[in-house]
Amino acid sequence: MLHLHHCVSARSFRPLWMLEELQLPYQLHMLPFPPRAKARWFLDENPLGTVPLLVQGAAPNEVRMTESAAMCQYLAATHPDAGLDVAHTHPAYGAYLNWLHMSDATLTFPQTLVLRYGRFEPAERKQPQVVEDYSRWFLARLRAVETALTHGASDYLCAGRFTAADVAVGYALLLAQHLGLSAEFGPATQAYWQRLQQRPGYQRAMAAQVRAAEEQGVPTTPAPDTQP
Ligand SMILES: N[C@@H](CCC(=O)N[C@@H](CS)C(=O)NCC(=O)O)C(=O)O
DSSP: OEEEEEOTTSTTHHHHHHHHHHTOOEEEEEOOSSHHHHOTTHHHHOTTOOSOEEEESOTTSOEEEOOHHHHHHHHHHTOGGGSOOOOTTSTTHHHHHHHHHHIIIIIIHHHHHHHIIIIISOGGGOOHHHHHHHHHHHHHHTHHHHHHHHHSSSSSSBTTBOOHHHHHHHHHHHHHHHTTOGGGSOHHHHHHHHHHHTSHHHHHHHHHHHHHHHHTTOOOSOGGGOOO
């Protein structure tokens, strides 16, 4: 059984979306945001206090992961028949890994500065200049997505089909929407984002997190919209 620790629409949405695309059995453990302050017991599970945390199996073969893009890669690679992986022998393997890593290192990273200094910090520590600069940074980096979708022969980022890389990058688009940046997506990125949201796997993941939050008595407010 796979256990995913998750806050509504936080980066842990990446592995949740993967689990729904793959239609795997899993248990979803919902946490209030930020767990570091609102669910201190979670620090014993993940000393970073961050979500996601994915746990599979038991010691001595237990798998514990705390990086959302790596989880997308792991789940795709361990279920190759589902077609969300790109094999190391495939010509698009390098592009696939590049998108997976870019999704968090290049795209979500500047967004976290926008979140922190635009929303999460108290009024006296808010930094409008940081918000402005890193919003621009994010939108500039997103040009890689616009270019790939404009010049590529496919509706998806690599390998000519939907892969785990689309889940990982797609989450950065979801977070951008929460940050009010989606109106500035280029036309190809806009159309891609609409396509991703129409996927049954995406819609099941959205419904699953709300249902689980309600059942577990956790606020359904998306983490990026949380007010401190
Ligand atoms: N690089 C990690 C980052 C994980 C991360 O920072 N998660 C955020 C939610 S999007 C979090 O848990 N923040 C709470 C905190 O920093 O206390 C990943 O992609 O999984």
